[in-house]
Amino acid sequence: MTLRQYEYALAVAEQGSVTAAAELLHVAQPSVSQQIRGLERELGVQLFARTPTGLVPTVVGRAFLREAEIAVNAARRARATARAGADELVGELLVAAQLGLGTRQLPSALAELRRRFPRLEVTVFEEPNPAELERMGRRGVLDLVLAAKTCEEGSAEAYHLGDEEFVVVLGEGHRLLAADRVELRELAGEPWVRFDRDSALDGVLRDVLRDHELTPATAARVSQAATAVRWAAHGLGVTLVPASAVPPGYEHLARPTFPVVSQRVLVALRIGAGPAERALLDLLRQETWHKSASFAPGALTAAKEAGAA
Structure with missing residues (x-):
């Protein structure tokens, strides 16, 4: 054979x-x-x-x-x-990311990786189901995984990159947009734009709703974080997504929550990882995580004034 x-x-x-x-x-x-x-x-x-x-x-x-x-x-x-030589990396790198995590950081790191090593071929999968991510990791198919949890101990090298804070996204003109942070209890009675039932994003939302004794009315279920943000912006319901998953142009509708909702961001490298995986790991470590403070009204105003200056 x-x-x-x-x-x-x-x-x-x-x-x-x-x-x-x-x-x-x-x-x-x-x-x-x-x-x-x-x-x-x-x-x-x-x-x-x-x-x-x-x-x-x-x-x-x-x-x-x-x-x-x-x-x-x-x-x-x-x-x-x-x-792989001192000045170049060639071959193929297979990367998977849990849906909603590293939405801004991963593309930035990958773009820099490709600038440094243009002959390196990178394939990225975005996976909503953490069980499927774990299955692919156990099979040894992936070189690097970005997720909130890693496979069983011994099957990969895991590193903590930081934390991703979640934000609630509201419709245009929503009464809670006047606040710097939204108290979760104030969302009682709101309809929700949710995610596929087996996704990690919906798991976070389920925990938040349960912990704060909120009974959700599900307005819609979607498979992508960006879709949830856009539908919430049009007033279909509120949604909860990682801060980095808010698309440009919708930041003014996103607010941090109180209490804070956050999730660890871990990167797992296959055992025996090569220079390409470690180069990407180094770049991911240089990215900024946990940035929801930039969604507060004061921060948005300051950013606009700085841009105008």
Whole structure:
């Protein structure tokens, strides 16, 4: 078996057909078919079943592909580490972030990483479900994970970057916009723009509502923090998001809460992390976390005056 066969099998599973996999890999279709047949012959099993919707991995095929993905990623990392010189990093870096965390800090750090190492290829996944993040981390698929919690001890190197304070976002003209901070008890009776039930963001909101004996009326559920902010801004309901997740242009509708709601921001590196992961870790440590004070009316006014000057 070869890594090329693994890559071809993964491409077929992703695309659902040999033709589409060949286009993705920029090779001839017969070459992909030949490699898959050779792989199945060597293994003595059928990896794919033909269905009306395309090729689908069999039960044993899914088990094989999980291990093949780990092997292919490990090979890419090994090549990147071997080719990393004093002045360049090359290869592929796979990063995942819990939805809503590091919305401003991670792109800033990644942009600087790419400026320093333009040959480094970075792929980023934004994942709302912390259980899925943990599963991907355990499989060894990811190089670096940004989350509020890390995988079980021993499966990754974890570092505390800081804390992310949450802010409540209100609609234009809302009565509570006059306050520098919003007391959570004053949100009793408000409709809420919430998140998918299995997401970490909705978990934070559930805890806040329970701890302050608030009974929410759910106006809507969305999958993205930026969407929640925009819908709240239009008066559909209030929402609670990390401070860094408030899109530009909506800061005037965001207020810190009292008591403060915050969440740890951790970064987890796979065991045996290479120079690319550690370079990104260093850049993330230089970013500013916990910035909700900038959403207070006085701070916004000062920022506008400073800009005008």
